[in-house]
Amino acid sequence: MAGRLRGAALAGCLGLCGTALALLAVVLLRAYVLRPAPGPRVWGRRPELGFELSARDRRELKEALRGAIKIQTVSFSPDDQNTTALAEFGNYIKKVFPAVFSAKFIQHEIIGEYSHLFTVQGSDPQLTPYMLLAHMDVVPASQEGWVAPPFSAEERGGFIYGRGTMDNKNSAIGILQALEFLLRKDYRLRRSFYIGIGHDEEIYGHKGARKIADLLEARGVKLSFLLDEGSAILDGFIKGIKAPVAVIGITEKGALTVKLSVEKEPGHSSAPPKETSIGILAGALSRLEQNPMPNMFGHGPEIRTLEHLASEFTFPLNLIMTNLWLFSPIVSRILQQMPSTNALIRTTTAITMFNAGIKTNIIPPSAKATVNFRIHPSQKAEEVLEIIKTTIADDRVKIDVQETFDPNPISPWDNQAFGVQIFRRTLLDVFPEVSSVAPGICIANTDSRHFAKLTDAIYLFNPLIIKPDDFLRIHGLNERISVEGYEKQVEFLYQLIQNSDIKKLPEPHANSHEL
Numbered sequence: 001m002a003g004r005l006r007g008a009a010l011a012g013c014l015g016l017c018g019t020a021l022a023l024l025a026v027v028l029l030r031a032y033v034l035r036p037a038p039g040p041r042v043w044g045r046r047p048e049l050g051f052e053l054s055a056r057d058r059r060e061l062k063e064a065l066r067g068a069i070k071i072q073t074v075s076f077s078p079d080d081q082n083t084t085a086l087a088e089f090g091n092y093i094k095k096v097f098p099a100v101f102s103a104k105f106i107q108h109e110i111i112g113e114y115s116h117l118f119t120v121q122g123s124d125p126q127l128t129p130y131m132l133l134a135h136m137d138v139v140p141a142s143q144e145g146w147v148a149p150p151f152s153a154e155e156r157g158g159f160i161y162g163r164g165t166m167d168n169k170n171s172a173i174g175i176l177q178a179l180e181f182l183l184r185k186d187y188r189l190r191r192s193f194y195i196g197i198g199h200d201e202e203i204y205g206h207k208g209a210r211k212i213a214d215l216l217e218a219r220g221v222k223l224s225f226l227l228d229e230g231s232a233i234l235d236g237f238i239k240g241i242k243a244p245v246a247v248i249g250i251t252e253k254g255a256l257t258v259k260l261s262v263e264k265e266p267g268h269s270s271a272p273p274k275e276t277s278i279g280i281l282a283g284a285l286s287r288l289e290q291n292p293m294p295n296m297f298g299h300g301p302e303i304r305t306l307e308h309l310a311s312e313f314t315f316p317l318n319l320i321m322t323n324l325w326l327f328s329p330i331v332s333r334i335l336q337q338m339p340s341t342n343a344l345i346r347t348t349t350a351i352t353m354f355n356a357g358i359k360t361n362i363i364p365p366s367a368k369a370t371v372n373f374r375i376h377p378s379q380k381a382e383e384v385l386e387i388i389k390t391t392i393a394d395d396r397v398k399i400d401v402q403e404t405f406d407p408n409p410i411s412p413w414d415n416q417a418f419g420v421q422i423f424r425r426t427l428l429d430v431f432p433e434v435s436s437v438a439p440g441i442c443i444a445n446t447d448s449r450h451f452a453k454l455t456d457a458i459y460l461f462n463p464l465i466i467k468p469d470d471f472l473r474i475h476g477l478n479e480r481i482s483v484e485g486y487e488k489q490v491e492f493l494y495q496l497i498q499n500s501d502i503k504k505l506p507e508p509h510a511n512s513h514e515l
């Protein structure tokens, strides 16, 4: 009996070991024999004009950004903006970029009172134009907690501090600066392009970007690609990757902002009801926080990001990333741990506003809160709203949708994707230390979604090296950009404009360089 048992145990063990060995063999085979094909190749041509800055250029470039940071273009709420500052910004760019404003082949239009549209006419009308997008408005900043006041643009230790240094005056001013430099060197543009600078991106962009998009659509414009803010060259976000990697957003999350409110009869606090409006609302909010939206890892482009970066990981993480079919449960658990990576794999829930109460001895007549959800690419707003209702499960809580839209479609990412190849080429020129270029998700929202009818090739990327610490500064305290980082951003844009002037992408076999 015992012998038979032992025999069965042995057989079972052998079976298990066999399965484990087989799995291991598959993992190794996939990792080392069936490695994912290397990324597409890029061509070898260099831009015509190099980016050499004189001491004077350097000073000018820095001061142009600093001056823009000092203009307090704050968007407080959908109907509250600092319009004086928005107008001042318009005058300011006219003053600092004289070549852009005087070139005969550049048309400048003011849209929605404060936004800017530049149409830069290239010499070859056969080439499909592209678009560079940015915004000039910023979110409010507290006066406390900054090492230098948020609109001082003070320079400290090689950094310029201020609201908008990363989000997004660096792009708005950087694009114009790159063009200004090119014009001064008499660079003759071949491919036409548009520059859009929105004035209300932080409050959904209905008056700025939306109107620019409508106008271009009415003119029958189609774009070969559009580049906006939204992702960056990431350094230290992912454990196990040493080198900085360029993650280019190929979609952005959807958004759903809801206002929750509870109304109750006011009265004397000496004889309170069992629950007040505040207690009821707090309970609902707590349920939302305690029950995060489902983990959708594997259902959106986040998996492609990891697969692209697989070879960047150190052993044994490289094995894990090339075999997500097996290891995705572990990886998704790891990604959940950090807020910025958690945001890649699920619809996020952020309670952002809470208002209630009148006086210490009055039962509060109403309590209100705002909850901001960012929707994972695999979900729809409607689906998220249903989950919210079942999680709150309390009819006394009124739910009003303030603003909502579904995630953007996924932009192309292949050898024929013109924009992607231009970004690769330009990254290779300007950031040789960047070892990989991968598609990813923009976890926040941008003005670019308004342009979906003009192109299916929308990319979200800031040519800026960002560390996790920098990410916290965006909408937070001590937002800053290094002077060197900003110079590199302008250099990237300067080369991007030149690289885009290529007629069409070279055939894959004719390439000389690989990234």
Ligand SMILES: CC/C=C\C/C=C\C/C=C\C/C=C\C/C=C\C/C=C\CCC(=O)O
Binding pocket: 166, 167, 168, 201, 202, 229, 230, 231, 232, 234, 237, 238, 247, 305, 306, 340, 341, 344, 440, 443, 444, 445, 446, 462, 466, 471, 474
């Ligand atoms: C597997 C990939 C790993 C990690 C990626 C994780 C998180 C991404 C983190 C940071 C993204 C980097 C830069 C963000 C830059 C700007 C903010 C983007 C949009 C802002 C929209 C706005 O508020 O105006």
Ligand SMILES: N[C@@H](Cc1ccccc1)C(=O)O
Binding pocket: 201, 202, 203, 204, 255, 444, 445, 446, 447
């Ligand atoms: N771009 C801003 C403002 C915004 C919020 C939500 C939707 C659209 C725009 C953000 O992502 O926070």
Ligand SMILES: [Zn+2]
Binding pocket: 135, 167, 168, 201, 229
């Ligand atoms: Zn922004």
Ligand SMILES: [Zn+2]
Binding pocket: 139, 167, 202, 475
């Ligand atoms: Zn922002």
